[in-house]
Amino acid sequence: xxxxxxxxxxxxxxxxxxxxxxxxxxxxxxxxxxxxxxxxxxxxxxxxxxxxxxxxxxxxxxxxxxxxxxxxxxxxxxxxxxxxxxxxxxxxxxxxxxxxxxxxxxxxxxxxxxxxxxxxxxxxxxxxxxxxxxxxxxxxxxxxxxxxxxxxxxxxxxxxxxxxxxxxxxxxxxxxxxxxxxxxxxxxxxxxxxxxxxxxxxxxxxxxxxxxxxxxxxxxxxxxxxxxxxxxxxxxxxxxxxxxxxxxxxxxxxxxxxxxxxxxxxxxxxxxxxxxxxxxxxxxxxxxxxxxxxxxxxxxxxxxxxxxxxxxxxxxxxxxxxxxxxxxxxxxxxxxxxxxxxxxxxxxxxxxxxxxxxxxxxxxxxxxxxxxxxxxxxxxxxxxxxxxxxxxxxxxxxxxxxxxxxxxxxxxxxxxxxxxxxxxxxxxxxxxxxxxxxxxxxxxxxxxxxxxxxxxxxxxxxxxxxxxxxxxxxxxxxxxxxxxxxxxxxxxxxxxxxxxxxxxxxxxxxxxxxxxxxxxxxxxxxxxxxxxxxxxxxxxxxxxxxxxxxxxxxxxxxxxxxxxxxxxxxxxxxxxxxxxxxxxxxxxxxxxxxxxxxxxxxx
Numbered sequence: 001x002x003x004x005x006x007x008x009x010x011x012x013x014x015x016x017x018x019x020x021x022x023x024x025x026x027x028x029x030x031x032x033x034x035x036x037x038x039x040x041x042x043x044x045x046x047x048x049x050x051x052x053x054x055x056x057x058x059x060x061x062x063x064x065x066x067x068x069x070x071x072x073x074x075x076x077x078x079x080x081x082x083x084x085x086x087x088x089x090x091x092x093x094x095x096x097x098x099x100x101x102x103x104x105x106x107x108x109x110x111x112x113x114x115x116x117x118x119x120x121x122x123x124x125x126x127x128x129x130x131x132x133x134x135x136x137x138x139x140x141x142x143x144x145x146x147x148x149x150x151x152x153x154x155x156x157x158x159x160x161x162x163x164x165x166x167x168x169x170x171x172x173x174x175x176x177x178x179x180x181x182x183x184x185x186x187x188x189x190x191x192x193x194x195x196x197x198x199x200x201x202x203x204x205x206x207x208x209x210x211x212x213x214x215x216x217x218x219x220x221x222x223x224x225x226x227x228x229x230x231x232x233x234x235x236x237x238x239x240x241x242x243x244x245x246x247x248x249x250x251x252x253x254x255x256x257x258x259x260x261x262x263x264x265x266x267x268x269x270x271x272x273x274x275x276x277x278x279x280x281x282x283x284x285x286x287x288x289x290x291x292x293x294x295x296x297x298x299x300x301x302x303x304x305x306x307x308x309x310x311x312x313x314x315x316x317x318x319x320x321x322x323x324x325x326x327x328x329x330x331x332x333x334x335x336x337x338x339x340x341x342x343x344x345x346x347x348x349x350x351x352x353x354x355x356x357x358x359x360x361x362x363x364x365x366x367x368x369x370x371x372x373x374x375x376x377x378x379x380x381x382x383x384x385x386x387x388x389x390x391x392x393x394x395x396x397x398x399x400x401x402x403x404x405x406x407x408x409x410x411x412x413x414x415x416x417x418x419x420x421x422x423x424x425x426x427x428x429x430x431x432x433x434x435x436x437x438x439x440x441x442x443x444x445x446x447x448x449x450x451x452x453x454x455x456x457x458x459x460x461x462x463x464x465x466x467x468x469x470x471x472x473x474x475x476x477x478x479x480x481x482x483x484x485x486x487x488x489x490x491x492x493x494x495x496x497x498x499x500x501x502x503x504x505x506x507x508x509x510x511x512x513x514x515x516x517x518x519x520x521x522x523x524x525x526x527x528x529x530x531x532x533x534x535x536x537x538x539x540x541x542x543x544x545x546x547x548x549x550x551x552x553x554x555x556x557x558x559x560x561x562x563x564x565x566x567x568x569x570x571x572x573x574x575x576x577x578x579x580x581x582x583x584x585x586x587x588x589x590x591x592x593x594x595x596x597x598x599x600x601x602x603x
Contacts, residue, residue: 001044001046001047001100001101001102001103001120002046002047002048002049002050002096002099002100002101002102002103003041003046003048003049003050003102003103003104003105004049004050004051004052004090004093004096004097004102004103004104004105005024005034005037005049005050005051005052005105005106005107006052006086006089006090006104006105006106006107006202007022007023007024007034007051007052007053007054007060007107008022008052008053008054008055008057008078008081008086008089009022009023009054009055009081009086009107009108010022010023010054010055010081010082011023011026011055011108011231013231013232014026014230014231014232014233014236015233017233017236018055020056020059021056021059022053022054022055022056022057022059022060022107023055023107023108023230024037024060024107024108025056025059025060025063026230026236028110028230028236028239028240028243029240029243029244029245032063033107033108033109033110033230034060034063034064034107035067036110037105037107037109037110038064038067038069038071038073040111040113040116041071041103041116042069042070042071043113044116044120045071046071046103047071047072047100048071048072048073048074049069049071049072049073049074050073050074050075050076050093050096051064051073051074051075051076051107052075052076052077052078052089052090052092052093053075053076053077053078054077054078054079054081054082054089055081055082057075057077061075074096076089076092076093076096077092078092080198083198083199084198084199085198085199085200085201086106086201086202087189087192087193087198087200087201087202087204087205088193088198088199089202090104090189090202091189091190091193091198094186094189094190097176097178097181097185097186098178098181098182098186099178100178101125101175101176101177101178102174102175102176102178102181103116103119103120103173103174103175104173104174104175104176105172105173105174106172106173106229108229108230108231109171109172109173109227109228109229109230110227110228110230110239110243111171111173111225111226111227111228112225112226112227112243114225115129115171115173115222115225115226115227116173118220118222118225119173119175119220120175122175122220124218124220125175125177125179125180126175126176126177126180126216126217126218127174127175127217127218127219127220128142128150128170128174128206128217128218128219128220129170129171129172129173129174129175129220129222130142130144130168130169130170130171130219130220130221130222131168131169131171131221131222131227132167132168132169132221132222133164133165133167133168133169134169134262135262135263136238136262136263137169138156138229138231139156139169139170139172139229140153140154140155140156140169140170140201140203140207141153141154141159141167141168141169141170142154142167142168142169142170142210142219143166143167143168144168144219144221147218148218148219148220148221149215149218149219150206150210150215150217150218150219151210152207152210152211153203153204153206153207153210154167155204155207168219168221170203171222171227172203172229175220176217179216180216180217183216184209184212184215184216184217185205185206185209188205188208188209189202189205192204192205192208224266224564226242226243228242228243238263238264240253241253241254241257241264242264247557247558247560247561248553248557250557250560250561251553251556251557251560251569254271254560254566255271255568255569259272259463261566266564267564267565267566268564268565268566268585268589268592268593269566269583270565270566270567270568270582270583270585270589270593271566271567271568271581271583272463272583273396273427273458273539273540273541273583274457274458274461274462274463274540274583275430275458275459275460275461275511275512275515275540276461276515276518276540276584276585276586276589277461277510277511277512277514277515277586278460278461278504278507278508278511278512279460279461279462279504279507280504280507280511282504282507283500283501283503283504283507286500287493287496287497287500290496294492294493294496295492295493297492298488298492299488299490299491299492299494299495300495301487301488302321302322302482302485302486302487302488302489303317305322305490305495305498306320306321306322306482308322308495308498308499309321309322309469309498311502312498312501312502313439313469313471314440314441315439315440315441315444315471316441318475318478318479319441319444319445319471319472319473319475319478320469320470320471320478321469321470321471321478321481321482321485322467322468322469322489322490322498323467323468323469323470323485323489323490324466324467324468324485324489324490324494325455325457325463325466325467325468326424326426326453326454326455326456326457326458326468326469326470327350327468328466328468328485328489329453329468329469329470329481330350330351330354330424330453331350331354332481332484332485333422333451333453333470333477333481334351334354334355335354335484336477336480336481336484337387337388337420338359338387339359339386339387339388340359340360340361340384340385340386340387340388341355341359341360341361341386341387341388341389341390342361342362342363342377342381342384342386342388342389342390343355343360343361343362343363343390344362344363344364344365344372344377344390344391344392344395345362345363345364345573346364346370346395346397346398346570346573346574347390347392347395347396348392348395348396348424348426349573351390351392351422351424352390361381361384361386363376363377363380363381365398365400368545369398369400369535369536369543370395370398370400370535370543370574371398371400371535371536372400373402373406374402374406374407374409374410374413377389377391377410378410378413386419387418387419387420388419388420388421388422389414389419389420389421389422390422390424391407391410391421391422391423391424392423392424392426392427393407393423393424393425393427393428394427394428394430394431394537394538394539396426396427396539396541396581397541397543397568397570397573397579397581398535398537398543399535399536399537399538399539399541399542399543400538401431401433401537401538401539403433403436404433404435404436404437404438407423407438408438408443411438411443411447411449411450414449414450415447415449415450418449419449420449420451421447421449421450421451422451422452422453423438423450423451423452423453424452424453424454424455425437425438425439425452425453425454426453426454426455426458426459426468427458427459427538427539427540427541428454428459429459429512430459430512430515430516430519430538430539430540431538431539432516432538434512437452437454438450438452439452439454439469439471444471444472444473445473446473447473448472448473448474449473449474450472450473451470451471451472451474451477452470452471452472453468453469453470453471454468454469454471455467455468456468456469456498458540460501460508461511462497465491465493465494465497466490466491466494467490467494467497467498515540515584518584518586518587518590519537519540519542519584521587521590522542522584522590522594523536523537523542525590525594526542526544526594526597529594529597529598529601530548530601530602531546531547531548531549531550531601532544532545532546532547532548532597532601533545533546533547540583540584541581541582541583541584542581542582542584543570543579543580543581544579544580544581544582545577545578545579546578546579546580547578548601550600550601551571551578552569552570552571552578552579552580553569553571555567555569555580555597555600556568556569556580558600559593559596559597559600562596562600563592563596565592565593565596567580567581567582567593568580568581568582
């Protein structure tokens with residue numbers, strides 16, 4: 001068995017990283033892609049490794065010469081790499097294909113060892129390695145049947161997104177038997193390149209072969225094994241987090257992304273918080289039906305969208321401003337207030353992070369659950385001479401909840417002292433007390449010192465739309481913030497969602513009830529796991545104290561490494577103590593996490 005690596009390309013999309021180096025010499029976590037790949041191939045004791053070089057080929061040859069690779073390496077030069085595609089590179093190496101069984105790889109792929117292992121261990125002699133299509137993938141896809149026969153190749157230009165669930169992506173790693181190369185691949189390669197020229201891709205040859213009665217090649221499906229193709233700097237950034245050698249580093253890199261986890265195959269995100277039961281399918285279909293219109297036209301300006309938000313929340317236009325997520329509104333509000341400001345610790349970090357540390361007064365609940373009530377707040381802040389007080393309710397990460405009646409009492413206390421009271425009720429809809437919102441025209445009018453922020457993204461399960469609202473009886477502050485924000489601060493998809501959301505109120509109520517039931521079940525199951533103490537929560541997340549021998553950091557990294565589960569390690573927020581925060585997802589996902597935690601805590 002031999003390997004052929006196609007490494008002639010220029011990698012223009014990696015820009016300055018390939019200005020003086022070939023693409024496969026780009027480093028991922030300090031190791032070049034070619035060094036990693038050659039090391040993986042060497043473990044399989046191949047007869048030789050054939051590398052087709054081109055752009056900066058001599059540099060690649062010289063570099064590989066320093067690696068101490070024991071397997072013989074043979075180089076084939078493509079002198080016109082800048083005018084041809086990889087079909088020509090493979091044509092140059094075709095004589096090797098007919099001499100031995102071959103593993104064929106492209107040099108810009110990074111993968112874990114098991115990817116190569118399962119291909120080598122499969123008794124079938126000619127295979128195309130494939131993976132279930134994910135939205136981050138690009139390039140040629142195929143359709144296969146239940147017997148792994150390749151029904152058809154689907155090039156990018158023929159990709160039909162309506163059929164994406166039936167597609168598999170080629171990983172660009174193949175196993176060709178010598179016989180297959182002699183009887184099928186090389187003859188078709190020669191004919192195809194002769195007829196259509198050298199500016200094509202070698203997979204096009206497989207596309208032609210696939211229509212034969214006996215194509216001689218089958219698909220080999222991956223089953224959760226990790227791989228990534230690196231074409232640009234964003235791919236490189238993602239690959240560095242996926243393939244970080246240090247599990248602690250991998251966890252840190254994932255947390256620093258703050259989203260976009262749909263680009264990570266099989267990762268289940270228990271870190272970021274959304275409603276798993278909303279929006280309903282019909283709402284999504286209604287949005288899809290207007291996709292072309294929404295993507296091609298401008299959204300309305302601030303004034304019109306304020307009217308839309310006012311209608312949805314039943315307040316006056318002058319008392320509400322809509323934001324590109326609650327984070328945009330938090331930033332603007334915190335920049336437009338001044339004076340000593342009270343915060344609870346721990347809480348949603350966006351508030352204290354947006355304020356001056358020297359003017360921040362922190363209240364930390366003196367109990368292991370980090371729970372508190374209004375008496376705790378009023379007692380602590382009574383003599384602190386604060387001018388503003390921020391309360392997230394339910395709080396994040398503790399899930400601590402203050403009833404509506406108590407919040408109204410706190411509002412009165414703040415008003416008597418001339419304190420601005422900022423209530424974030426982004427998670428309030430998940431509380432058992434259903435009628436708990438302070439976004440009420442009479443409450444706002446009677447309490448102009450009250451400011452209420454709500455993240456629509458979190459409550460309604462639409463974080464990709466980036467929506468939030470800020471309401472207050474302080475019309476002057478609302479106007480200041482409207483002027484502070486761009487005239488088009490939300491996009492057309494977000495505006496359209498706000499336009500139709502009211503029709504789905506009943507679905508939303510049902511979704512909240514499902515969440516509350518699943519949260520209770522999830523909490524009770526967590527309670528049964530040795531070494532874990534779940535803290536009662538009124539939000540769509542649960543804070544866990546780790547009481548066993550493992551640390552929260554250890555559990556976080558093991559969940560990522562072994563189970564592809566991403567949870568929030570909040571030990572830094574709570575003075576180094578061992579706490580995690582886990583989102584409440586649907587029953588299927590929650591059971592996966594429960595099973596993983598049981599295994600980890602028992603070992």
